[in-house]
Amino acid sequence: MTGQQQESEASAPAAPTAAPTTAASPTAPPPTSTTVPTASTKAAPTADPSTPIAAPVAAQSPVESEPELEPDVPGPIEPDADGVSIDGYSTTDDSQASLRPTILDYRRENGRTYHRLSDGKYILPNDDLEQERLDIVNHVWMVTLDNRFCMCPKNEGAKRVLDLGTGTGIWALDYADAFPDAEVIGVDLSPIQPGYVPPNCVFEIDDVEKEWTWTKPFDFILARNMIGCFSDWEAAIEQAYNHLEPGGWMEIQDSEWPAVCDDGSMTEDMAIYKYTTMGAEACEEIGRTISKTHTFDRLMREAGFEDVVKIPLKFPISPWPKDRRLKEIGLWTQASLLPGLEGLALANFTRTLGWTREETLVLCAQTRRDIQDPKIHAYWNGYVIYGRKPLKADKKEDA
Template sequence: MPASPSPERQQGSPNSQGGSEHHVEPTIEIEDAIAADNDSTLGEEPDQSHVSLSSSIMAYREENGRRYHALSSGKYVLPNDDAENDRLDLQHELYVRTLHGELALCPKARGAKRVLDIGTGTGSWAIDYADANPEAEVVGVDLSPIQPSFVPPNLIFEIDDLEKEWTWTNKFDFIFARMMLGCFQDFPQIIKVAFDNLEPGGYLELQDMSLPARSDDDTLQPDSYLSQWCKCCFEAGQNLGRPVFPTTEYKNYLAAAGFEGIVEVQRKWPTNAWPRDKHFKELGNWTRANIAGGLDGLSIAYFTRGLGWSAEETRVFCAHTRKDMENPKIHAYWPIYFVYGRKPLTVE
C-alpha cells in the first residue's frame, strides 16, 4: 500500500411531526455457506445566472484515462464518462431496491408540486420522480450535462454550480439530494441554502452512505485494505478542501438550519453476497457491482489529487481493496442514511 501523507438500470441482480425520529436496521445474518444510481420547459425561463450549455462546459477534462466535468473544474472528483454514468444508473437502482421501490421516504415522496434534485447526475431519480408525479415541476441540477435529451415534459435539467448563489425565483416544496458525500466545501451551508429555497412546509431529504465501512462481527479489521481505503478518503477530502462530512451528523445539520420533524432512517448495503437474507444478499450483489466494480473511478482523482499518489499506485491499492470488498468472509457493510426534515410553516 502506498504511503499517504498521513495515515441501464436493469432487472435482476448484477454479478412527522414533533421531535426527531431514528430508525436502525438490525444485524444482518450471515449466509450459512459463507459462515462455515429535454426538451421540456416549466413555463418560465431559467434565471440569467444559470449557465447555459456551451462549448466551454463540454470541454471536458481528461485525466488518467478518465473524463471529468468542465464547469468549476476540479470541484467534483468523480468522472463523468460513460463508465461512471452507467455506475450512477446502477446506483440509482440500488437505492430504489433498498427502499423496496420507493424514491424517497419523506411525505413529499409522492405529490410534490415543485421539486429540485441537487447533483442529479444522469438524472435517473429526477426522471423517475417526474414520471411518477406528472403534476410536479421537477428541476435537476448538476455540474455536468450528462443527462438524456428525451425526458418527461414536466422535467428540466440545468447545469450550474450549487456552491454559487441560488437564484431561482420560485421556491420548492421538495428538495432532494443523494450521495453528496465529499462534494461540497461546506455541506451544512448548502443545507441552510436549501432551507431558504423551500416554501413553508416543504421538505429536504438527504440520502447518503456513511464512511467507514463496518462489520458487526469484527471480520473487517482496522488494518485491512478496505478500512485503509476509507481512511484515505477522509484524508484526501480534507486535503482537497471538500471534507467527508459525517453522515451521522446530517440530522444535526438539518436542525441547525431550522428544520423540524427530523427523521433519520438507517439501512445497510452489504459489500457482497455474504448475508443469508435474500433481500440483503441481492443488495450485496448490487453493492459489489456499484462500489467494488467502480472503485478505480471512485478513487483515481481523489487519491492522485488529494494524496499525491501516482495513478499506478492508486490502481494497485484499489485492486487490494476490491479483494476485501468481494471477500465473503469479511462481513462488511456500508451504513446508508435517509434523513429528512420539514421547514416550519412559520419561520421567524
Template sequence: MFSVTPEVSSQIPHVPMEDSHWTAPGVPDPIDADDDMSMGMLSSTASLRSSILRALEENGRKYHGYKDGKYVLPIDEQELERQESQYYLCLETFEKKLYFAPAERAHRVLDAGCGIGHWVIDFAEQHPHSEVIGVDLSPIQPTFMPPNALFQIDDLEEDWNFSFKFDYIHTLMMAGAFRDWPRFLGQCYDFLERGGHVEVQDIDFPLRCDDGTMRPESAVRRWSDLMMEAGERSGFKLDECGRVADMMRAAGFVDVVRVPFCWPVNRWPRDQKLKQLGLWAQENFAEGCEAMSMALFTRFMGWTRDEVVEFSARVRSDLADTSIHAYFPIYVTYGRKP
C-alpha cells in the first residue's frame, strides 16, 4: 500500500491560444488600437476580462465567474491558502520532485490547470531554458513571475488552439476538474512533440481503509461516498486517476509508468514519514472538506449550506481520530508520445 516502486503498466509566443484566451495580469495585450477592427477587439477583450474577473458569491464562498462558475472549488483567500499548503504537501510526498517523467530538457512546457501557479514558477526557475505556460479557468496566479513563465486563462475542456506543440505537459491535483479525461489526454497527445511526455499527479477517490477501522456509519466514510456520488451527478468523476494509465495507452502513449504514493488522513501510521504526511494531510482536508463539498452538495445533492457546514464539522472530528486508519491513494502517471 505504501510502496513507491514504479509500476510499468527565449520568450514565449504571446498568443498561444485563440478565441477565449486571456493573459494574466501584468502581461500586455498585443492589440493595436489604431483602427476600427482593433477597437472592436479591444471592446471584446474588455468584455471577456469582465467575465473572467467576475466572481460568484454562493453559500458564503467565492467562485470564479468564467464559464458560469464551472469549477466547483472556491477561489477565495481561505481556499487559495489551502491550495498552497496542498502544493507543499505534494512536494513533500514526492520528495521535492516537480516531475517524474524525463522532462529536464523540455523546451516548451504546459501546466494544465495551474491553479495558484506555484508549480509553473518553480519549474521555470529551475529550468531557465524552458518556456513554461500555465493555463487555468481562474485568474488567481501571481502577477510577478520568471521571464520564461506565462499564465493564460482558458478552458482546457474546449478545443485547444495552441499555435505550437509542447515537449512536456503536466497536471497536478485535477481530480474533479475534467468531465472527459480521455479527451483531455487525447488533446495532450495531439499537442505534444514526438518523444514528449504527459504526466498526471493526482489523488484517487474513494477513501481507502485496509483494516476495517473506517466504519460505514462514520462521517468520514459517508463524506467519501457522498463526494463520489456528487462527482457522478455533476459529471466530474473523482475516481479517474486510478484509470489514467489505461487512458494514456488508449490515447497512443507508450512506456507508461505509474508511481503510487498515499496520504494517510491523520497520524495513524507507524512509519515516521507517513505519520508526518498524515498530519499535514489531516490539516489540509480539515480545512478543505467544506470547500470541496459546498458546491457539489448544494448544487447536485440538494443540501443546504447549514447542512454542509454541520456535516463538515463531523468529518473533521473523524479526520482527527487516529483509530481510523484511512488513506487516499496518490498516483503519478506518465507516458511518452512515440
C-alpha cells in the first residue's frame, strides 16, 4: 500500500446529521433480583465540539499529515426544553431458495437465533425482531442522508453494485427498484432476504471476511453498519479496492461506540454508559472493534483510494435535541433501540464478558429506561466515508 494519494478537492454533497448502528431483541422484563456491576459517578467522556454538524471533512494525504488521534465530530447538540414529542408521535411506546440445510439450521442461544455460516463470527441475531430493527435502522439512514442511498457520486447511475452485509436486503432492493439498469448484489451470512426480488437484484450467502470470488468488477461497493463484522478492516477495504473497476467508488456508513455526551448529563454510573462502553470493550476483546470508525478514511487512503471524503454525523439516543432533524433521527433511533437492546448485548456479554443471561437482561432494562429519559443527552458519533479507485490503478495484493 504505497504511493502518495490525492487529497479530495471535490466538495461532498450536503450532508444531514446522524443515525444508529447496532442492537436488537425481545423486551420481556428481566428478574429484578440480579445486580449489575456499578461504577463511581463521574461525567462520561465528551465529544470534540470543534466542527459544525455534518460538515464534510476532506481527508488529507498520509504524506501531508499524521492520522487523527481523536474522532472529528460535529459540535454540541442543543437540547429541546419543550419536550421530546414530534408531530404527535409518542416517544415512549414500545413500539433464498435452494440453500444448503446447514445454513438454514440457525444457532439457537438465549432465546434468539443466529447465523450458522461461519458460526459465531457475528454477534447479532437474525430472527424476526432483529430484522424489524434492521429495517428501522435503514429508515434512520434515509432520514439522515435526505433520502439518498449514499453520499458519493453513485447515488444514481451505478452499473454494478455490491451491498456488503445486506441484512434484510432493504437497501439493495430499494436501489434496484430505483435504478432498473443497475445490477445489484447483496451478500450476507444469513439467508433472511425476501424470495421475490426485482430481476436486477440477487442475494448471495457468503462470508466476506474470506477471499472474495466475484470475477466481474463493481463500480460501487457499500459497507453500511459493518462495525463489529470485520476483524481486519485493512484487508476488507483492500478487497473492496481490488474488486472495483478503475474510477469505482466505495462508501462506508457507520456509527462509533460507545455513546458520548457533551453536557455531563450522562454519567458513568448510568446504565446507558455501562451498556455502550462494556459493549465496545467486549467487541475489542474479540478483535472486532466498533470504536475506530473515524480512522477508516486513513485506511482507505492507504489502500489506494483517492478523493477520500469523511462526513461526521451524530445519532441521538432519543428525540432530546432541539434541532428538528436531529429530533426526528433521535425518535427513530430510539424506536430501533427500545426493542433491540437485548439482541446486541446477549451474545456479546454472555460469550465474551461472562455475564449470565439474567444479568444482561437487567442491564438492558435499565438502559431502556435511560433511553426514554429526555434529560440524558447522549448520542453516537457516526461517519460517512467514501473514496474513488484511481482511473489508472494497479491491483493491491494482500500482504
